[in-house]
């Protein structure tokens with residue numbers, strides 16, 4: 040481990056954020072330097088230049104998700120896009136259709152937006168998830184009524200990486216006459232997405248989850264069928280009046296490049312990450328008894344692994360491996376003491392939820408880093424368990440448990 044002491048920790052938390060790809064930063068820099076114009080300045084070259092650049096980005100985003108460029112609007116990220124989709128649609132259709140459907144394992148920015156519109160008079164049905172992390176399609180169909188304006192189901196869960204069957208969900212929503220919104224922050228550029236084929240009406244994405252800069256994202260708002268929504272920001276009416284405010288051209292350009300790279304990477308990156316992820320899981324399963332994979336493996340983004348280690352607390356593991364950057368759940372809840380509501384929703388006990396670690400492999404993760412991480416985790420978890428046994432405390436973990444959910 041001495042070789043790693045002087046280095047920065049190995050980054051295995053690519054669900055929280057990803058490093059900016061150097062090629063992304065390169066295209067951004069000129070827009071901070073000589074091409075610094077306001078894209079809304081219509082009277083001179085600086086403005087025209089910046090405007091042309093951001094309009095090209097709409098095409099790059101649209102190409103990645105199968106939308107039309109005119110259906111793409113910039114926001115500050117997925118939190119804002121989710122707020123706009125849920126609050127904007129609830130308010131626009133208030134008094135006509137006042138019911139929404141969502142899911143208990145959504146990101147907190149979706150759930151909190153739902154809690155907000157509930158206080159404004161919208162009724163919300165929260166679907167449960169199975170121990171594989173997926174919703175039940177029959178329960179979804181049953182939940183939609185004539186009063187349902189919006190269904191909001193995330194494409195990929197940010198803690199356990201499971202992929203909801205969006206095409207099936209979209210078909211049910213379209214048939215029942217409800218709009219479908221999806222928080223695709225963890226899905227975009229990690230798996231193919233086609234909003235038309237999947238019948239998605241609103242989609243949220245954010246650049247910093249796929250090697251673009253923090254502070255920029257987008258919302259896709261479909262035109263066929265046409266979704267109407269009330270803006271949250273009052274102002275100059277930019278973005279077709281959906282989102283007022285000056286577009287940050289350097290960030291927009293970075294988002295566009297991240298989309299272009301992401302689309303190209305779909306050809307090989309998922310397979311490469313999946314191999315490293317399976318290698319990590321295999322090594323841990325062989326060396327450590329009492330480990331549980333959380334969420335189904337069959338429908339899961341390749342860079343994700345979420346594991347509970349019986350008899351040891353995630354906090355203690357993380358403290359023992361400061362040379363690894365890992366997390367015990369979402370970055371948003373890592374400052375609170377509560378165990379993950381997502382892990383509890385898939386049926387984990389509090390103890391197992393508090394023994395869980397999330398691994399997020401990304402574009403810049405190497406096989407050597409994965410092996411180093413496996414070595415360190417095996418050594419430290421074995422040591423922590425031995426210390427407990429020496430103190431006369433049972434760790435529960437005696438034989439390898441290979442009980443992953445398919």
Ligand SMILES: *Cc1c(COP(=O)(O)O)cnc(C)c1O
Pocket residue numbers: 054055115116117118119146148193195196197222223224225244245246248256
């Ligand atoms: C990161 C994330 C968000 C928040 O995105 P920001 O752009 O950081 O606001 C929302 N939903 C999911 C699923 C995420 O992973």
